[in-house]
Ligand SMILES: CN[C@@H]1CN(c2cccc(OC)c2)S(=O)(=O)c2sc(S(N)(=O)=O)cc21
């Protein structure tokens with residue numbers, strides 16, 4: 001089909017036809033091999049100043065469920081790591097598998113997690129708009145957090161309880177007052193490397209920061225993500241939203257840095 005997706009006809013192995021950068025030199029995700037990452041003592045600790053953050057809405061864009069933020073000023077930013085300056089929070093979304101299977105994008109020494117949360121930030125100090133930043137080599141920074149299954153996550157219900165309102169592609173619902181700080185693990189130890197968007201347009205514009213420690217969510221909570229569908233309400237073909245992940249891409253000589261020994 002004309003638009004990209006995760007199905008047989010329009011999935012990741014075909015994206016290169018419309019987006020040749022899919023075969024570029026800094027594509028994401030990657031398999032992170034801890035023993036080959038270099039500890040860099042110069043990496044500043046990650047700091048998330050999300051306390052004034054303003055979530056606006058939650059929506060289904062036909063690829064994932066997305067929570068968008070007001071990024072008209074520097075109220076919610078990430079800095080530290082290898083970032084040259086603070087980057088503004090724009091949105092967060094998830095990638096996940098089917099029941100009992102894995103669905104993360106990054107893997108750690110070949111191990112995949114049940115899901116992966118991406119907090120997307122952009123370099124508003126250097127670029128005027130998000131769209132412009134998304135095409136520049138230092139334009140975006142995405143914080144990746146792995147999800148593994150176990151007990152209920154005490155705050156994730158704020159998101160999973162809203163998912164029924166955005167079941168279909170194109171649906172949007174108010175979602176104010178959500179601070180994603182509640183989705184962070186206790187340790188902010190991270191790996192960082194230069195990469196890309198993991199979905200078309202696959203721009204090679206992302207400084208990736210992937211946290212080592214996963215957060216724990218329950219299989220029941222993950223099940224609520226799987227009641228979303230890729231299709232719009234008016235479409236006949238119903239397809240459950242799951243396996244919306246790209247697999248690891250070639251490292252092509254890139255170095256992964258670690259903030260911890
Ligand atoms: C559908 N793609 C997501 C939406 N975005 C998007 C939308 C329009 C244009 C554009 O580039 C010009 C980017 S985005 O930049 O917020 C991101 S980041 C990202 S991930 N998995 O690498 O973290 C997926 C998407």
Ligand SMILES: [Zn+2]
Pocket residue numbers: 093094095118198
């Ligand atoms: Zn993503």
